[in-house]
Amino acid sequence: MTVARGLPPVSGLTEQQQRGRSCLWCGAVLTVGADTDLGEQRARPATGAAYSWFPRACADTAACAERERRHAS
């Protein structure tokens, strides 16, 4: 799968988002079948060891973008 836009820095995400339990973009809790798996990502922190994280996002991108907008305002 191709990621349409660059992923945000993992350091700015909640643990739930890093583990793929809530949406990478809007933070909504995800349910199986209503989410998009963005695949394994590798984080390379400035200090410490690199590690894998598993972002997921809402399958309904329009609703997701709307929630993200509301969070930002």
Ligand SMILES: [Zn+2]
């Ligand atoms: Zn979302």
